[in-house]
Amino acid sequence: MFPSRSLLVASLLNLVAAIPPELQNVLKNTHGGSEYGYPTDFTRGIMPIPVHSHNDYWRDIPFYTGLSRGCVSTEADVWLYNGTLYVGHDESSLTEERTFESLYVNPMVEVLERQNPKTPFVTSPTYNGVFDTDTSQTMYFFVDLKTSGPKTLEAVVAALQPLREKGYLTSLKGNKTIAHGPITVIGTGNTPLNLVGPVADRDIFFDAPLDALDRPEFAGVTSLISPIASTSFKRAVGKLNSSDDNAILSEKQLNSLRSQIQTAKKRGIGVRYWETPHYPIWTRNAVWRTLLQEGVALLNADDLDAVSNYF
Numbered sequence: 001m002f003p004s005r006s007l008l009v010a011s012l013l014n015l016v017a018a019i020p021p022e023l024q025n026v027l028k029n030t031h032g033g034s035e036y037g038y039p040t041d042f043t044r045g046i047m048p049i050p051v052h053s054h055n056d057y058w059r060d061i062p063f064y065t066g067l068s069r070g071c072v073s074t075e076a077d078v079w080l081y082n083g084t085l086y087v088g089h090d091e092s093s094l095t096e097e098r099t100f101e102s103l104y105v106n107p108m109v110e111v112l113e114r115q116n117p118k119t120p121f122v123t124s125p126t127y128n129g130v131f132d133t134d135t136s137q138t139m140y141f142f143v144d145l146k147t148s149g150p151k152t153l154e155a156v157v158a159a160l161q162p163l164r165e166k167g168y169l170t171s172l173k174g175n176k177t178i179a180h181g182p183i184t185v186i187g188t189g190n191t192p193l194n195l196v197g198p199v200a201d202r203d204i205f206f207d208a209p210l211d212a213l214d215r216p217e218f219a220g221v222t223s224l225i226s227p228i229a230s231t232s233f234k235r236a237v238g239k240l241n242s243s244d245d246n247a248i249l250s251e252k253q254l255n256s257l258r259s260q261i262q263t264a265k266k267r268g269i270g271v272r273y274w275e276t277p278h279y280p281i282w283t284r285n286a287v288w289r290t291l292l293q294e295g296v297a298l299l300n301a302d303d304l305d306a307v308s309n310y311f
Contacts, residue, residue, distance in 0.1 A: 039117035043132045048072045049311045052298040057087045062103045069308040073140035080152040129182040144189035175200035197225045223268030233273040270297025
């Protein structure tokens with residue numbers, strides 16, 4: 001049983017409590033009937049939302065918590081020691097049990113196996129995503145390399161083999177065509193651009209620096225290299241207004257934001273801003289509203305309850 005099943009069951013119990021007694025009696029009498037379940041029902045009822053589960057590995061149940069809220073993007077910081085990839089924010093938080101495979105790769109494989117069952121009704125291989133409500137929605141998987149870029153990248157590519165061999169990874173073919181898959185892996189942190197961009201056939205992409213896309217060294221970066229570009233919101237716009245009205249961004253700040261987003265969009269690249277304000281609440285919500293209105297691909301969020309309720 002998956003750890004997040006308890007979260008889904010709790011939601012179901014709350015729903016049942018609001019159902020009229022007459023219908024509850026019907027549900028009780030039909031409970032357990034095989035006709036009321038289906039192979040891909042693990043994520044039924046979960047609607048995907050354009051949210052990145054920031055520092056996802058800090059959650060009590062990594063990956064599954066974000067999935068249960070509908071987040072279409074997740075994140076793992078990885079450290080390579082003695083051939084093993086460990087997950088954590090810094091060295092002090094690493095343990096032998098919390099590995100790249102145990103917290104992310106294996107759970108992703110297990111969920112996708114549920115979403116792509118082999119039954120007499122399935123006549124050809126399927127590549128459904130993690131969301132039962134939208135099987136075409138990819139899950140962005142940001143892998144933040146904390147140790148030596150080249151060596152850690154090599155280890156990440158090897159560790160992704162269980163997903164690769166089942167055809168679950170978005171991949172680039174011949175430096176021309178992207179075959180979209182259930183999981184889109186994006187290297188960030190110490191990921192070397194020169195070991196990603198020039199590779200014509202690959203299943204790992206690059207988190208380009210949004211605020212530097214107009215520099216010569218990033219002139220050739222398109223969606224074939226970077227599906228999403230990211231930068232710090234604080235660095236992009238500076239200090240926000242302190243008034244409690246809706247215009248928390250000055251005209252200059254808003255123009256700077258729009259310029260970065262348009263530069264990315266012209267190359268087919270989506271946008272994510274990290275280090276967005278989390279307090280006060282009205283400021284956080286106003287920033288979320290502005291970013292969505294301006295067309296970001298992903299909202300960066302730490303409080304998943306708040307952001308899921310926002311939608």
